[in-house]
Amino acid sequence: MSKQYKLTASLGDQILRLLTLSMAIGVLVLMVWMGWQMFDTARPSIQRFGLGFITSRVWDPVKEQFGALPFIYGTLVTSFLALLLAAPIGLGVAIFLNEMAESRFRAVVGFLVEMLAAIPSVVYGLWGIFVLAPWLKTTVEPGLAKWLGFIPLFQGTPVGFGMLAGGLILAVMILPTIAAISREVMAAVPNMQREAALALGATKWEMIRVAVLPYAKSGIMGGIMLGLGRALGETMAVTMVIGNRPDILASLFAPAYSMAAVIANEFTEATYDLYLSALVEIGLILFGITLVLNFFARLLVWSVGRGPKGGSIV
């Protein structure tokens, strides 16, 4: 009489449960499998070049020499440039929409900002080739060279296609990510925090500064990291405007190359196994970086969603 009773389930129910369970586990398997698949293909390159792969500047398929440093460099410079531009603007958009705009205005502008994320990458690239790059070449780069030319970043011939163009286009593409995540975490800040600040006589800006931003800080950091992740892996638009030359030059005007771009351009031309293997190794590095970045970014965003961390009532 004191046994504990169990629920029984019919066959159909058990099938549904197992089916959904296997799909859920499938997501984990998919992630691991993707990593393994790439590691397996990249193995010849990893064994041949070791750590030298990421420190060598020479990329010469004819001589079977493969070093990924120029691509890593181009990826990092364009991504950080994009972050520098998109993070403050994205955060500003989020603050404006969440804390200041009226609700109807908020819906319309919020939708427009989301549309920025909906435009396909290849269309940004097309616009970059025919609108952005020529404008940079004739107007922006000469101007920058004239006024800021004492900094090595802004020296050299204006070309249009280069790291500046790549960084700018990436900034546009990651801005909606940063804005959306920042909005999400700011919306998770309890209204009580805001009211407490206002009740003490704070102005709107002071309320945002002392009650909203500290509370949402780690989530906003997470959003910026997700933006960075997107910038690092973005392929088409960068491929179309970065100039595609495996050089490491200080000038932002100079043509460069990115990790994703070299994969996109050379993958179908990789005529022998080591060449393909080297390209896949670049992909593997990109996979690893974005995986780690996303992991920590999600941790930060989740921590905000789950409750207060840091930040207190004034």
Add this chain to the structure above:
Amino acid sequence: MGHTLSVRQLEAWYGSNQTLKGINMEIASNHVTAIIGPSGCGKSTFVRCINRMHETLPGSKVKGEIILDGESIYEQDPVVLRKMVGMVFQKPNPFPSMSIYENVVAGVRLNGMRNKKTLQDIAEKSLRMAALWDEVKDRLNYSGMSLSGGQQQRLCIARALAVEPSVLLMDEPASALDPIATMHIEGLVRQLKEDYTILIVTHNMQQAARIADSTAFFLNGELVEHGPTSEIFTNPNDKRTEDYITGRFG
């Protein structure tokens, strides 16, 4: 016809919290039995044990025995059991994706009945028993959510009746309704006992006095007293029952 229920040494836990501590109770058929008691006394858990809904909550545990018409409910598939023991919840919860008609026949149809004529007959019969037919017969294809709160609750009663249970559990069915809708539901309960064994959880003692043949008083997971309603309210055996119904605590 309703069935008798006998509950023996029923214990229930939610997490580490024991909500029922050895309940023994006989429930007569074709009676309205009211379960009263202060919040947290285990009265909701008690009725949820009878159709084995309590066990669906994560972290829950049950011991003891409940005999429905001579057979242990724990020997049966809970899904089958719930066709015999219907339930009406505190808040009306019609299925939002379904019309009034689909709501009423949901239980029968999802268990395999396909015949359209039969389904229509069941819908009409159930809605009539729930005293809702005249109000909705012209708009059976409207969403169930288009009805008022009291109508929604009667729709939920009709939905439970359509499965033809022998026992009907009602967990504070009128607590979310206004007085007029409450009156409708109470009238309905009195009629339904012709055909069903009814257990009704209520925190409203006047309601228990109005509709119940017998009343059980729960306190801290124990059954303090169970007897004819008139006796419980006029001449309780236990001091604690008297304190509760005279409003001295709870």
Add this chain to the structure above:
Amino acid sequence: MNDIFRKYQNWLMLIVFIIATIIALIPLFGVLGYVLKNGLSALNIQFFINLPKAMGLPGGGMANAIVGTLIMVLIASLIGIPIGILAAIYLTEYDRHSWLSTVVRFATDVLTGIPSIIVGIVIYTAVVLKMGNFSALAGGLALAIIMIPLIIRSTEEMLKLVSHSIREAGYALGISKGKTILKIVLPTAAKGIITGAMLAVARVAGETAPLLFTALGNQYWARSLNEPIASLPVQIFQYATSPYKEWHQLAWAGSLVLILMVIILNLVARFAFRSRSI
């Protein structure tokens, strides 16, 4: 004095945020404006019915690319939507709070951040190399992998909005858990799930990178799903980076069509199925 300073500071910051928002929207209108201007002038009926023509010849179109995109998005949806919905059902209906669900949820979030070109590489090594050729199937499969995490997350959000009392009502009627999920919970959340699926479709319809070395591209009609197939984004990429003016124009026209597809999907998803309350 101090109060006046605070007041002006408040106004100043408000203006800064408004300017940030305006700056953010300039590229949107810039891109849309140019695509509209250049695309409309190049768009005509031939674009929709003709195959691409050799460089220099007028009257080329992207009929095969449009159809190719539709085919691969369809393949991706047929694979990705059911898998995503089933996985989401597990996460919300069967095992909401377990460590397994937390890990799967986390993996799903991380997967959405993996660059889409990575998916292209994986499908190339796992499918294209094994089958020996580029194909519509490989392309559709790559798009499906991108769709799955998107569908899981949006479906999960929608299922969470369905009140627990609806599920209990189902159980209390003697309806099994499986039927309660499939016939009661899913229909209740259907609008939101469809919205999420449409947004995911819009997202993958514009993907180029994962198709470059899975579907490859094709100047002609593909005769089977096991052949290289053209797609709008890849065709736009190839034409945009070519040296020919006629092809540039076609790239603009293609972009206009692609953007319209994506925006219409977004608008329909958001406004036709807007009601999210359950």
